[in-house]
């Protein structure tokens with residue numbers, strides 16, 4: 094959970110992944126086919142990155158990876174922004 098108006102910082106870490114594809118991180122009102130409100134760069138195996146988002150209004154958001162069908166395989170999450 095986070096408070097409205099805060100900048101959120103996500104640390105994306107694939108440094109311990111030695112095989113498989115890249116991943117990314119999207120935030121939207123619902124899972125696909127909903128349109129993402131924010132989207133990270135693609136993170137290749139062995140890499141890490143920082144993804145910052147601000148301006149999210151109070152509500153529940155869904156998080157997912159949009160590579161192939163990763164979200165359908167469970168690469169999803171929930172983010173609650175409180176007022």
Ligand SMILES: [Cu+2]
Nearest residue numbers: 116158160163
């Ligand atoms: Cu993925």
